[in-house]
Amino acid sequence: MEMLSARQVKVLKAVVEEYIHSGEPVGSRTLARSSHFQLSPATLRNVMADLEDEGFLCQPHTSAGRIPTEQGFRFYVNNLTGLDSVSPAAKLHVRDRLEIVGGRLEEVLHDGVLTLAQLTPYVGVVSLPDFRQMIIRHIRFVRLHECRILAVVVSVSGAVQNVLFDSETSLTQDQLNRFSNYLNALLGELTLSGVKRKVLQEMANDKRGYDELFAQVLALSRSFFAKDPDQQSDVMLDGKLNLLEHPEFANVERMKGIFKAFEEKGSILKILDGALGGEQLRVIIGSESCCEEMRHCSLVTAGYGREDRILGRIGVIGPTRMDYSRIIPLVNYIADAMSQRLQS
Amino acid sequence: MEMLSARQVKVLKAVVEEYIHSGEPVGSRTLARSSHFQLSPATLRNVMADLEDEGFLCQPHTSAGRIPTEQGFRFYVNNLTGLDSVSPAAKLHVRDRLEIVGGRLEEVLHDGVLTLAQLTPYVGVVSLPDFRQMIIRHIRFVRLHECRILAVVVSVSGAVQNVLFDSETSLTQDQLNRFSNYLNALLGELTLSGVKRKVLQEMANDKRGYDELFAQVLALSRSFFAKDPDQQSDVMLDGKLNLLEHPEFANVERMKGIFKAFEEKGSILKILDGALGGEQLRVIIGSESCCEEMRHCSLVTAGYGREDRILGRIGVIGPTRMDYSRIIPLVNYIADAMSQRLQS
DNA sequence: GTTGGCACTCTTTGAGTTTGAGTGCTAGCG
DNA sequence: CGCTAGCACTCAAACTCAAAGAGTGCCAAC
Numbered sequence: 249m250e251m252l253s254a255r256q257v258k259v260l261k262a263v264v265e266e267y268i269h270s271g272e273p274v275g276s277r278t279l280a281r282s283s284h285f286q287l288s289p290a291t292l293r294n295v296m297a298d299l300e301d302e303g304f305l306c307q308p309h310t311s312a313g314r315i316p317t318e319q320g321f322r323f324y325v326n327n328l329t330g331l332d333s334v335s336p337a338a339k340l341h342v343r344d345r346l347e348i349v350g351g352r353l354e355e356v357l358h359d360g361v362l363t364l365a366q367l368t369p370y371v372g373v374v375s376l377p378d379f380r381q382m383i384i385r386h387i388r389f390v391r392l393h394e395c396r397i398l399a400v401v402v403s404v405s406g407a408v409q410n411v412l413f414d415s416e417t418s419l420t421q422d423q424l425n426r427f428s429n430y431l432n433a434l435l436g437e438l439t440l441s442g443v444k445r446k447v448l449q450e451m452a453n454d455k456r457g458y459d460e461l462f463a464q465v466l467a468l469s470r471s472f473f474a475k476d477p478d479q480q481s482d483v484m485l486d487g488k489l490n491l492l493e494h495p496e497f498a499n500v501e502r503m504k505g506i507f508k509a510f511e512e513k514g515s516i517l518k519i520l521d522g523a524l525g526g527e528q529l530r531v532i533i534g535s536e537s538c539c540e541e542m543r544h545c546s547l548v549t550a551g552y553g554r555e556d557r558i559l560g561r562i563g564v565i566g567p568t569r570m571d572y573s574r575i576i577p578l579v580n581y582i583a584d585a586m587s588q589r590l591q592s
Numbered sequence: 593m594e595m596l597s598a599r600q601v602k603v604l605k606a607v608v609e610e611y612i613h614s615g616e617p618v619g620s621r622t623l624a625r626s627s628h629f630q631l632s633p634a635t636l637r638n639v640m641a642d643l644e645d646e647g648f649l650c651q652p653h654t655s656a657g658r659i660p661t662e663q664g665f666r667f668y669v670n671n672l673t674g675l676d677s678v679s680p681a682a683k684l685h686v687r688d689r690l691e692i693v694g695g696r697l698e699e700v701l702h703d704g705v706l707t708l709a710q711l712t713p714y715v716g717v718v719s720l721p722d723f724r725q726m727i728i729r730h731i732r733f734v735r736l737h738e739c740r741i742l743a744v745v746v747s748v749s750g751a752v753q754n755v756l757f758d759s760e761t762s763l764t765q766d767q768l769n770r771f772s773n774y775l776n777a778l779l780g781e782l783t784l785s786g787v788k789r790k791v792l793q794e795m796a797n798d799k800r801g802y803d804e805l806f807a808q809v810l811a812l813s814r815s816f817f818a819k820d821p822d823q824q825s826d827v828m829l830d831g832k833l834n835l836l837e838h839p840e841f842a843n844v845e846r847m848k849g850i851f852k853a854f855e856e857k858g859s860i861l862k863i864l865d866g867a868l869g870g871e872q873l874r875v876i877i878g879s880e881s882c883c884e885e886m887r888h889c890s891l892v893t894a895g896y897g898r899e900d901r902i903l904g905r906i907g908v909i910g911p912t913r914m915d916y917s918r919i920i921p922l923v924n925y926i927a928d929a930m931s932q933r934l935q936s
Numbered sequence: 937g938t939t940g941g942c943a944c945t946c947t948t949t950g951a952g953t954t955t956g957a958g959t960g961c962t963a964g965c966g
Numbered sequence: 967c968g969c970t971a972g973c974a975c976t977c978a979a980a981c982t983c984a985a986a987g988a989g990t991g992c993c994a995a996c
Contacts, residue, residue: 275958288970293959311958311977352756388734390744398752400734400744408742408754412696425769489855492848500844504836511833619989632939637990655946655989 252302257327259285259295260304264316264324268569271495273313318534318568321546325531325572332574334581338367342582346589353377353407353590358484360552360562360586365487368575369494370566371510373549375520377559378481379409380441386432387443389424389468397424399472401440405554405590413475415468427465444473481560483513483520496544496567505541515539520549520561527551529580530561534568546570550583554590562586596646601671603629603639604648608660608668612913615839617657662878662912665890669875669916676918678925682711686926690933697721697751697934702828704896704906704930709831712919713838714910715854717891719864721903722825723753724785730776731787733768733812741768743816745784749898749934757819759812771809788817825904827857827864840888840911849885859883864893864905871895873924874905878912890914894927898935906930 252260259279266274266282276289276296285292296314299305304320307313316324342363349359357374364372382403390398395418399411419427435443447469488510497503509515519537532547548570549563563579564570596604603623610618610626620633620640629636640658643649648664651657660668686707693703701718708716726747734742739762743755763771779787791813794806832854841847853859863881876891892914893907907923908914 273958277958289958290970290972291968294969297960307959309977310960311956311975313958385736386734388732388744390730390732390746392729392746392750398744398746400732400742400754402734402736402742406736410744410752410754421773429765489848489851492844492851498844500836500842500847503844503847504833507833507836617989621989633989634939634941635937638938641991651990653946654991655944655987657989 252299252304252323256295256299259292260299260316260320261324261327263296263299263305263314264320267315268571271569273308273315275313278313318536321533321568321572322536325533325576328573328576330573331577334577338578339581341367342585346585353403353405356586356589357560357562358486360582361484361486363582364562364564364579365490367578368487368564368566369490370564370570370575371488371491372486372562373516373520373547373565374484374552374562375517375560376482376484377405377407377553379403379407381439382407382559383437383439384435384443386428386435388428391419391421391424394418397468397472405559411472411475413472415471417467419468423464424468426461427468430461430465431469443469447473481517481521483516485510485513485516485565491566494567494569496569502544506545509539509541515541516565519547528583529576530563531572531576544568546572548572548575548579550579552583552586552590554587559590596667600639600643603636604643604660604664605668605671607640607643607649607658608664611659612915615913617652617659619657622657662880665877665912665916666880669877672917672920674917675921678921682922683925685711686929690929697747697749700750700930700933701904701906702830704926705828705830708906708908708923708926709834711922712831712908712910713834714908714914714919715832715835716830716906717860717864717893717909718828718896718906719861719904720826720828721749721751721897723747723751725783726751726903727781727783728779728787730772730779732772735763735765735768738762741812741816749903755816755819757816759815761811763812767808768812770805771812774805774809775813787813791817825861825865827861829854829857829860829909835910838911838913840913846888850889853883853885859885860909863891872927873920874907875916875920888912890916892916892919892923894923896927896930896934898931903934 262279262285263274266279276292279285279292279296280287280289287295296305299320300307300314303317304323305314306317308315345359345363346356349355354376357376361372361374364370379401382405385402385404387402388400390400392398392412395414395416397413397415397419399413401409401411403409434446438446447466451466451470488507491497491506492503497506519532519539519542529550530547532549534546535543537543537545537547542565544567545565546568547563547565549561551558551561553559562583564575566575606623606629607618610623620636623629623636623640624631624633640649643664644651644658647661648667649658650661652659689703689707690700693699698720701720705716705718708714723745726749729746729748731746732744734744736742736756739758739760741757741759741763743757745753745755747753778790782790791810795810795814832851835841835850836847841850863876863883863886873894874892876893878890879887881887881889881891886909888911889909890912891907891909893905895902895905897903906927908919910919
């Protein structure tokens, strides 16, 4: 890729912003008029032709204006200077909502996507942490029926997960209570997979096999872990309807594709957490998501979590023609606010 | 409404079925050709004109064929004879899926809507039972943090509900276990609201105030019931995308309205459970739902539950032009199968 | 009561035309 | 050498117009 001249950069930026604003291909005349260039349309045409050669712009058809290519958007986003700051009203909105909501992880996350869907014309999205990697506060067993047992697993961040499984022998609730106590005493700062590993390890070298209670706890744990809460992580979406307001999605076919991608959340999850490098902010533009249906969408996401550990990502999905300079700071702000909320 | 002659009924039925099949307004010629009437188009025109006067048919514009009005569909549905029987393949599908799925209420219901969404080109819908009216098997309390407590409520039909609340005093898990045991011993065949009523009653006439443990259980229960799991009932939907395949929803505006109704599930719930008369089968056609957005949709639902008590309704949402004679038996079949599954 | 015929209505389709926005190119200016 | 004005060209969108096709209503005849 060639180095762009200062003027080219300025023109590209103007084209992108005008296009984000209007949604129409932008021509040399509009650009000359609306913008504060002291250049004639003819000159701008030359510059734009160069930018097209370099792959930053393209034309839907010969007699139309230019629209940015993905590469154009990418350049624009990478060289974004002077981001908008989050409006005080939005800040208030975010804070207010977070005040009200209870401390359970799911509630906080749900509140986050809801807020994003309200403050932007896009879809709010958040990936739930992989439960197996969360640090467990405790596990309780509830006897449902004969051997049928419900395990209630609570993480330190307040996520609650129910896991249904069968034990090998019928146990009373009293026994289960004792087992719970015993097991909880064992868990230090462990993740669910950590506990699993520890339990399996202990079983392998049964040097403590003489301890009756311990053996029983292990047996139960094995049944429990066999079930493996393999729903792993998940995503929440909100504001899908927002997308319908955008002219680029008036096309029913395109809409169908996107909604299909939303329905099977796996693909969204893959995009969100794929290559979990853990950068704080991430912008995925169009086909960069490697998801055919999401070709016309962009994602702006930020990691949330406790201290240095990123638990998941929250952000928005919208058309590639997204108001990046407003959205990026907003997503960052909400991710920060949520992280703080989870800290407490 | 005038009495219809046998011939009028036959023509109306033919028009409805042809329209359900093709989606196009049906004209006198097609009707004369496709159907096994021994009548000329001209005669059929006369009959159809009469049916239009009576309000059973209408014309989109003068030079088009006729389409059934809601009244026409209503008559058709009410006088449906010779319903299709459920195909063996569909029966197998339903049974197979129900075999696999676990016994938890939510799982069974979710499986039901999923199956409907797969077997029909419509949206599967089910209303979850009002939790407050379900008979409780037991309640467990789990200490999350200081006064913060998680109640796990399990119904006899296997529904599990988590309720988060704060107790007035800090309690240990051991205390909570004892309280759980005590409370569970109390619950007979009671619903959650029944338990609530009983607890409040006992508190009022505190003739047993001397019993320390009992007093504490009551105090905790009060905190718990203050929280009141007021999410009450809820609906699950599946297969929303199916609707996009129907030509009548190619219109983006109309689609938007329907999806909006889906998003705020309250309105769907109201349609489903509204006037919970408890008929086994119910067909709601177009504006009969009294929901503006659902004007172009029909619902076919059947009640499911245990023995004589209807817990909720399951069925499909589709265009008014729905294949009623196939859908009605299918919905009935699935509701029955689910009820049986819940029985066991 | 039923039917054939006919005039009429209205949508749909496609071809042809116009309009307008926008481009590329070139010659000329400072 | 960079910038600009002008001009020819392109193409999509909008519009008009006519023809085709589906269907109706009505009337007279069987």
